[in-house]
Amino acid sequence: MSPEPQTGPASRIADDFRTAIKDGRLHPGDKLPTVRDLADQYGVTRNTASKAVSILRSEGLIVTRYGSGAYVRQSHPIRTLGPDRYARSKWQTTTVDAHTEDGRETIQQDGDQTQDVRRVPADEEVAAALGIPLGATVVERARTVRRDGEATHTVTSYYRLEDVEGTPIEDDRPGMAGRRGSFAILSERGLEPHDVRENLKARMPSVDEAETLKLPPGEPVVEMIRWTRTADGRVIEYAKGVHAASRFEWSFPFLIPD
Amino acid sequence: MSPEPQTGPASRIADDFRTAIKDGRLHPGDKLPTVRDLADQYGVTRNTASKAVSILRSEGLIVTRYGSGAYVRQSHPIRTLGPDRYARSKWQTTTVDAHTEDGRETIQQDGDQTQDVRRVPADEEVAAALGIPLGATVVERARTVRRDGEATHTVTSYYRLEDVEGTPIEDDRPGMAGRRGSFAILSERGLEPHDVRENLKARMPSVDEAETLKLPPGEPVVEMIRWTRTADGRVIEYAKGVHAASRFEWSFPFLIPD
DNA sequence: TAGTGGTCTAGACCACTTC
DNA sequence: AAGTGGTCTAGACCACTAA
Numbered sequence: 001m002s003p004e005p006q007t008g009p010a011s012r013i014a015d016d017f018r019t020a021i022k023d024g025r026l027h028p029g030d031k032l033p034t035v036r037d038l039a040d041q042y043g044v045t046r047n048t049a050s051k052a053v054s055i056l057r058s059e060g061l062i063v064t065r066y067g068s069g070a071y072v073r074q075s076h077p078i079r080t081l082g083p084d085r086y087a088r089s090k091w092q093t094t095t096v097d098a099h100t101e102d103g104r105e106t107i108q109q110d111g112d113q114t115q116d117v118r119r120v121p122a123d124e125e126v127a128a129a130l131g132i133p134l135g136a137t138v139v140e141r142a143r144t145v146r147r148d149g150e151a152t153h154t155v156t157s158y159y160r161l162e163d164v165e166g167t168p169i170e171d172d173r174p175g176m177a178g179r180r181g182s183f184a185i186l187s188e189r190g191l192e193p194h195d196v197r198e199n200l201k202a203r204m205p206s207v208d209e210a211e212t213l214k215l216p217p218g219e220p221v222v223e224m225i226r227w228t229r230t231a232d233g234r235v236i237e238y239a240k241g242v243h244a245a246s247r248f249e250w251s252f253p254f255l256i257p258d
Numbered sequence: 259m260s261p262e263p264q265t266g267p268a269s270r271i272a273d274d275f276r277t278a279i280k281d282g283r284l285h286p287g288d289k290l291p292t293v294r295d296l297a298d299q300y301g302v303t304r305n306t307a308s309k310a311v312s313i314l315r316s317e318g319l320i321v322t323r324y325g326s327g328a329y330v331r332q333s334h335p336i337r338t339l340g341p342d343r344y345a346r347s348k349w350q351t352t353t354v355d356a357h358t359e360d361g362r363e364t365i366q367q368d369g370d371q372t373q374d375v376r377r378v379p380a381d382e383e384v385a386a387a388l389g390i391p392l393g394a395t396v397v398e399r400a401r402t403v404r405r406d407g408e409a410t411h412t413v414t415s416y417y418r419l420e421d422v423e424g425t426p427i428e429d430d431r432p433g434m435a436g437r438r439g440s441f442a443i444l445s446e447r448g449l450e451p452h453d454v455r456e457n458l459k460a461r462m463p464s465v466d467e468a469e470t471l472k473l474p475p476g477e478p479v480v481e482m483i484r485w486t487r488t489a490d491g492r493v494i495e496y497a498k499g500v501h502a503a504s505r506f507e508w509s510f511p512f513l514i515p516d
Numbered sequence: 517t518a519g520t521g522g523t524c525t526a527g528a529c530c531a532c533t534t535c
Numbered sequence: 536a537a538g539t540g541g542t543c544t545a546g547a548c549c550a551c552t553a554a
Contacts, residue, residue, distance in 0.1 A: 008530095008542055018465075034520060045544050050522070058316055058475075060462050067520050067551035078459075087515040197511040199338075202460035202478050202503035204318050207276075217316075220460050220478035220503065245460035245478065252510040253455040257345040266523055266549095292539060303525050308541070325532035325539050520552075526545090533539075 009044045013052035021061055021072055032062065032070040060218035060246075073216065075246065079152075082251040086196060091183040116142045117170055119161065126158045129227060129238035137161045139170060141182075144212065151213050153243040157182070163191060163236055183228075186236055194231040200224055200250060205242070213244050220245040267302045271310035279319055279330055290320060290328040318476040318504070331474070333504065337410075340509040344454060349441045374400045375428055377419065384416045387485060387496035395419045397428060399440075402470065409471050411501040415440070421449060421494055441486075444494055452489040458482055458508060463500070471502050478503040 020026045033041065038049035053070050056062045064070045120140045127134045142156045159182075164170060167185045183193050205213065205221045213221070221242050228237040278284045291299065296307035311328050314320045322328045378398045385392045400414045417440075422428060425443045441451050463471065463479045471479070479500050486495040 010542075035522090036520075045546090046521095047523090047545085048543065051542085053521080064521065065552080066522080068553075069520065080457075083512045083515050089516060193514050195511060195513045197509065200458060200508040200510075201336075201506075202480050204476055204478065218462055218476075220462065222460050248459075250458040250508075251455065252458075252512065253453060254341045254510065254512065255453045256451050257341050258347060268523075293541090294539075303527090304540095305526085305542090306524060309523085311540080322540065323533080324541080326534075327539065517554090518552100519554105521550085523549075524547080528543080530542075531540085533537100535537085 008048075009042060010048050010051040010055065013038060013042055013044075013049065014055040017052075017056055018059070018061060026072050028072050028074045030072045032072070034069060057216070058218045060216060063216050078247060078249050080249045080251050082253070083196070086183070086193070091181070092187070112147065113143050113145045122158070126238060130158060130160055130235050132160060139164050141169065147247070151244075152247045153241055154209075154212065155239055155241040157237055157239040159237055163189065182237065191230050191234070191236045193228050193236065195229050197227045197229075198224060198250075198252075199226075202245060209242055213242070215244060222248065222250075266306075267300060268306050268309040268313065271296060271300055271302075271307065272313040275310075275314055276317070276319060284330050286330050286332045288330045290330070292327060315474070316476040318474060321474050336505060336507050338507045338509050340511070341454070344441070344451070349439070350445070370405065371401050371403045380416070384496060388416060388418055388493050390418060397422050399427065405505075409502075410505045411499055412467075412470065413497055413499040415495055415497040417495055421447065440495065449488050449492070449494045451486050451494065453487050455485045455487075456482055456508075456510075457484075460503060467500055471500070473502055480506065480508075 017026070017032065026032075032038075032053070035046050035049040035053060038044075038052065039046045042049065053062070053064065057064055057070070061073060062070050063073050118140050119137050121135045122130065122132055122138045124134060126138055127136065130138065132138070139159045139161055140156060141159070142154070144151050144154045146152065159169065163186065164182075167189070169182050169185055186193065201223045202220050203223060205215055205219070209215070209221060210217075210219075215221070222245050224239075224241040224243060226237070226239040226241070227235050228239075229235050275284070275290065284290075290296075290311070293304050293307040293311060296302075296310065297304045300307065311320070311322065315322055315328070319331060320328050321331050376398050377395050379393045380388065380390055380396045382392060384396055385394065388396065390396070397417045397419055398414060399417070400412070402409050402412045404410065417427065421444065422440075425447070427440050427443055444451065459481045460478050461481060463473055463477070467473070467479060468475075468477075473479070480503050482497075482499040482501060484495070484497040484499070485493050486497075487493050
């Protein structure tokens with residue numbers, strides 16, 4: 001049952017550095033001794049010292065750079081996601097540069113996300129979410145959002161073809177139809193977003209996800225599923241996102257229901 | 259930068275079983291070959307075969323039982339947490355067995371959580387949340403909630419002493435003051451819960467958390483922070499929870515703000 | 517080119533489970 | 536007692552980084 005019943009030298013070495021990091025004796029960015037040095041200092045083989053390093057890495061406490069060394073992990077600034085980011089005031093008036101999810105609206109932001117718009121047949125999940133027949137054509141917009149040059153999350157949105165056909169949402173150029181933009185566009189078509197449901201689940205990333213988000217081993221992701229509806233209950237957007245866990249926090253205020 | 263630039267035999271073996279599991283050729287509970295068999299079949303040393311197994315384990319795909327074998331991981335039923343679980347109808351009428359968070363109200367549930375109530379001085383975080391001076395006495399109620407005998411999450415609630423002094427909330431017996439109970443009790447004191455804010459963040463567990471929740475290596479946790487307030491904005495409960503990620507999903511519906 | 521992280525073989529021992 | 540997972544030493548080689 002217990003995963004590590006034996007506490008050998010590798011665990012002990014990892015313990016030492018774990019507490020050193022948590023106690024602040026080692027700061028983000030600091031370099032750890034080389035595995036060869038560790039082996040000498042602790043009187044173990046390089047193999048064992050390497051294992052100690054890999055334990056810390058799997059815990060997300062350090063990152064290792066091939067051929068360079070092991071470093072205490074830098075913690076990124078955390079962005080808090082709440083209902084406010086969907087506020088009407090943020091997309092209703094502004095029609096230009098409506099392409100980022102946070103408050104920044106600089107031109108440079110244009111390079112901060114890639115975009116890929118296609119028409120695809122709806123699979124079972126998308127069909128059920130949008131309330132359309134299986135296989136019906138939908139518009140899929142896949143984005144990878146970056147911050148400071150590093151990917152923070154991916155979002156893939158699905159729209160009914162009839163809702164977005166011929167609109168800038170189908171424009172492939174990045175920045176032409178971010179979420180704020182898409183809300184404004186849907187509103188102009190008489191499909192004003194009224195309510196949202198977000199489902200959140202944390203898990204370890206798949207191999208692909210770890211690669212595209214460049215996640216260090218041991219970093220979880222949060223899977224977000226979002227339904228956006230009009231006042232009469234019609235789902236106008238179904239979206240799935242994968243967020244690097246260390247970069248986000250979610251915050252939801254609500255009233256006690258009856 | 260890249261974590262595994264070299265794809266040796268260990269990675270290849272792990273790949274084989276990862277796809278076998280995802281393709282459904284191996285089912286939850288199925289036993290993997292022993293490391294010795296793997297070593298023979300793939301023509302590698304036991305050490306390397308063992309490493310392949312440890313890769314899969316760190317990904318949360320399998321669990322290993324010491325001296326027994328490696329098994330495809332059983333997935334637990336997922337519980338969805340939404341605002342509904344705080345509904346008035348669930349705590350306002352019933353005053354007895356108000357101690358579990360889900361709909362079950364059997365006597366056996368009593369054993370499903372441990373409880374530990376104490377008076378402690380408020381640290382900076384708790385003081386700020388409850389709006390009281392640093393060091394003021396607060397009531398801390400720490401619970402570990404189990405399901406089918408396994409711990410699923412821990413919740414630690416903090417109340418202002420004046421709010422709960424002498425009430426059943428200070429009763430240490432399990433089941434006397436679960437959250438539903440505490441809401442009813444606070445209501446009777448004229449402190450009816452009106453709104454809630456929940457903050458969520460996913461991360462890897464600490465060593466302690468992994469132990470108390472008996473988390474397999476590679477399973478993340480979700481840290482939940484909750485503020486419960488009355489209609490006039492007074493915080494009557496501040497709570498921190500740690501949830502095993504694989505057992506929960508959160509669901510929040512909300513209106514598009516102006 | 518030298519230093520560093522990552523992986524592998526070969527052989528051994530220990531800890532735990534199952535019978 | 537036999538089987539199984541986990542760890543370790545010893546030595547080697549490969550992949551990548553930095554100067």
